[in-house]
Amino acid sequence: MRIGIACPYSWAVPGGVQQHIRDLAETLIGLGHEVSVITPADDDQPLPDYVVPAGRAVPVPYNGSVARLAFGPLSVGRVRRWLKEGDFDVLHVHEPTVPSLPLLACWVAAGPIVATVHTAMRRSRVLLATQPVMRSALEKIDGRIAVSEAARTTLVEHLGGDAVLIPNGVATKRYRHAVPLDGWPGPGGAIGFLGRMEEPRKGLAVLLKAFEILAAERPGLRLLVAGPGDAAAQLHKLPEPLRERAFFLGEVDEEEKVRVLHSVDVFCSPNTGGESFGIVTAEAMAAGVPVVASDIEAFRQVLRNGRAGELFANGDPADLARAAGRLLDDPAQRADLAVAALAAVAEYDWDVVAREVLSVYETVVLGRATVGVAQ
Template identity: 70%
Template structure:
């Protein structure tokens, strides 16, 4: 399995690869993952480093990718030694390890597409180069309707729809963080604090509107970014009511979900699924999210969580106030969320992925082999642009 983004930095695709790998291992499959990572980074036994990642602006974010001779050599070595039945590449159109793996391999190749975007100049410019890799893919998976639409419109072909997964039992029980807890007045946020599309400024604006009328209201913020920059956007009189944790461990992330009365996802766009919602739902949190299409679908159009108008701090403040004042409503939404999230449990999702593996392996002779350097350089490959869709 190939992860294009750095294993050192938490992110949706990395978490997806990690959890899928561990679900497959638990079911008795042999799994090996290659991903960008510093050579001294602590990695699970099943992960091989493809070399240190570099930050690159991509799809409204900053992606940490690895691309070059060092990474290409490590990918080829990993393929030669792995003798895999199936190669599963995540985000093969991203200029990172997944693209290198497609160029370097031939045989049964499955690709999962995560991203959703309206237009991409980078993809348009590099389309001829990408085609030499993407034509080798024999099975395609999209994690959402939005990701599938992006694939169809920008790269052609179709895909099986298999959603992101969440290990429900991992989030079900946890003690709140010290000094925090669902006491009727805690709103939470988890995401990259310095990434505009994660929507933290909208939440901070809403908090500034709510807090003066609610002396007990507090805000808990977790994720990569500069705490000072966050607090600078909060009125001075309210800063002692905002807790900024920075990047947290997996254990503390789960505890954070259990430390709030309302978990807010104010993302403004660029989301094709919303794994953070699924995690919060699995923890039994009451979710309040922007009404972007991906979040509406995950929350069942408001049945498993409340929605506010995207980018509208006033709408967020009104919906948050309603939830904070109505414990019965919060309990009802949390119960609906726990029930709804079961469809995304990895015990179900991983089996669907294995069925794609089995279909691809049955229709492609032999296992995964290293493509000859001469063939890779000339852009020749095996397989078709279609898949078991």
């Protein structure tokens, strides 16, 4: 099958949607399919062979974050050319309501289209107001996928209709084994975090407050943080005596990310909202690391309502400290949660998820022509 995938966000910036698309594309290629991904990216940016750049991305505030999108005459032209040259059997667009390449591709394309919705958000006045403008593009979508119940709810509230529920995939084998960073986790214990430091909804501020509480009772406990952002600014949010026990690595590549997960005793997902699935949480589970996560819908789903990880009251540093402290003090409980997490995350393995996505492709392709450019 010839498959075209449209990515809304810059390939150069780490994010769950970009990673989902990358892993899906590589899994489908491994299964023998021809896959091409178009994404916001500069022409001189190093990209995998299957990725086509569609021009420079522009930062735009979106869903409590800053999304880097591509939308304009240059992008339209490149999408048209990509569709024409690709002659795809099916077009797969991700986040089609975002003003970027997937929406452009829906407007331009003719043929079978599948859309995946990743975002979970409250009713958006912007999306509701722009719905009439988008309708001509979105009505062309033949099959809809939501990565979680939260994402499905967002889709229903803003677009109507329904979607097949297919979760995010996790390359579980990639996370299973790694050598910890030198000197980690250490005899005093370590708690970890991965995410964009300065994005409030990622919850690092909640974790820093919890670390203050935990560190007062555990003199050897350390904090390991990885992700883009101003590390110095985050470090100075801690009392000076604790700064030498908090380590900020900045943005890390995929290999180092796996090592970070294997370098801590407890992984924390303190996100305060806006998550539809929790891919980093699932990756920690695949690494066999016990997880403490905020009690939001996305994490309850992935952690099986607390059976595969500890949940704490959203936004409450004291409750996070209590939950993490219990695990730090109980190696047997950590081991039990790690086993439960590995079992729970197995159903998100890409070998399983990609075949479910292929079933949607096959359904929409039946009786339809290949994807071309609308006249």
